Amino acid sequence: MSDESDAYFDRIVDVNALAEFLEDELGPVEDYDVRRHQEGHSNETLFVTWGDRELVIRRPPPGETADKAHDVLREFEVVDALQGTDVRVPTTVAATDDHAIIGSDFYVMEREDGTVLRGAEPDRFATPEHREAIGAELVDRLAEIHEVDYEAVGLGDFGYPEGFTQRQVKRWSEQFEWAFEVTTDEREVPVIRDVMAWLKDNAPEDHPQTLVHGDYKLDNVMYAPGTPPEIASIFDWEMSTLGDPFTDLGWMLSYWWEAKDPEPPESLDTLSSTFMAEPGYLTREELVDRYEDATGFTFENERFYRALAVYKLAALGEMFFRRYLEGNSDDPMYPKMRDGVPALAARAQRIIDGDEQL
Known part of the structure; x- marks a missing residue:
């Protein structure tokens, strides 16, 4: 990872503060890792290993955003509401508007297993x-x-x-x-x-x-x-x-x-x-x-x-x-x-x- 990429990663997540949040929500673990997902072009997506669980975090990009864009807590609200329906959505875990943790609103969901079709068919x-x-x-x-x-x-x-x-x-x-x-x-x-x-x-x-x-x-x-x-x-x-x-x-x-x-x-x-x-x-x-x-x-x-x-x-x-x-x-x-x-x-x-x- 380049120095520039390192600096951007540090802008979008404080790994220590995030660990404290996840420990409060899910309990302590020994195995912890955070990686940035590079495919999205709007909100930032982070992949998190938390013990034996694979999680996804969604947060807005840093800096000023257009009004009503990048509203991840709204995204959490609808995904959470659809948990018991036929609509196929990820399992929600937690959400917060406390910017002291990683500098923005964010939410956590379970990571799904499968293939996203980009560029070519499998x-x-x-x-x-x-x-x-x-x-x-x-x-x-x-x-x-x-x-x-x-x-x-x-x-x-x-x-x-x-x-x-x-x-x-x-x-x-x-x-x-x-x-x-x-x-x-x-x-x-x-x-x-x-x-x-x-x-x-x-x-x-x-x-x-x-x-x-x-x-x-x-x-x-x-x-x-x-x-x-x-x-x-x-x-x-x-x-x-x-x-x-x-x-x-x-x-x-x-x-x-x-x-x-x-x-x-x-x-x-x-x-x-x-x-x-x-x-x-x-x-x-x-x-x-x-x-x-x-x-x-x-x-x-x-x-x-x-x-x-x-x-x-x-x-x-x-x-x-x-x-x-x-x-x-x-x-x-x-x-x-x-x-x-x-x-x-x-x-x-x-x-x-x-x-x-x-």
């Missing part, structure tokens, strides 16, 4: 039947989230589903403005203003009202060991709320590549797996059909929801770029957002114009 899934099952599982588990009786599990006050979709456009536009305070000195993204205006003018007023995950996509689920493909756990609930389920579906579809799609630019290579373009994987249309069958919903205004998804991803990228410029992350993906966000803005415009079909 060899055990490389058959037409298993490829089809990967997408089918992904859709079926999303439908389970949207079928949760959120009142019954204690999440009735978890959000305000009325007017959710319009607020999504407003919220992510505000995230852009927060990032632009710094990033426009480096370069501007004029296309995003056109996308922003179109989304404001075309946000649906009527939609189903469900629990939404907020970041549901292939690499935020874990497939269990073995075959056939079966999702063992769903992660990254930091943006979960009550709202419009079609925002989840549009988000999932925006990451699902097909052979007909243009290759993603190099600046987005860490955000764009393309292996699902291989023969056997369900198409986006087939994913939508399965979702509609499972939920009874009809997915209307698909251009809006797919464009909104890409717009949100671009806003995240712009926030990442601001964090890079301010020296508040060592993630090698963040500087790529200098070119990545303009590429995402152009993709959102293509969807709006009908040049990138479902």
Whole structure:
């Protein structure tokens, strides 16, 4: 590990203070180790060995963050509430808002065993039947989230589903403005203003009202060991709320590549797996059909929801770029957002114009 990486690790965790917290919660052990998970790009994830238990800690990145971003205690609340449901979530352990421990809010959960699909499919899934099952599982588990009786599990006050979709456009536009305070000195993204205006003018007023995950996509689920493909756990609930389920579906579809799609630019290579373009994987249309069958919903205004998804991803990228410029992350993906966000803005415009079909 480089000196720079060592310094960043020290910013996100005080290993001694964390040990004291875990000992109070779980009892003393002899074997203790903390490692930073390098794959995430938003909240920080730490892997902890505590005796014979393998744990995961989620905390926000250091430095100033955009309003309402990186809310790990909200993430804990929903995951904890879903423990007794059909939704496949990790087992929660503890949470705290005491910043004296590691400098931020954080929560602890059990570590799950399995495979997260990033970049390539595992060899055990490389058959037409298993490829089809990967997408089918992904859709079926999303439908389970949207079928949760959120009142019954204690999440009735978890959000305000009325007017959710319009607020999504407003919220992510505000995230852009927060990032632009710094990033426009480096370069501007004029296309995003056109996308922003179109989304404001075309946000649906009527939609189903469900629990939404907020970041549901292939690499935020874990497939269990073995075959056939079966999702063992769903992660990254930091943006979960009550709202419009079609925002989840549009988000999932925006990451699902097909052979007909243009290759993603190099600046987005860490955000764009393309292996699902291989023969056997369900198409986006087939994913939508399965979702509609499972939920009874009809997915209307698909251009809006797919464009909104890409717009949100671009806003995240712009926030990442601001964090890079301010020296508040060592993630090698963040500087790529200098070119990545303009590429995402152009993709959102293509969807709006009908040049990138479902």
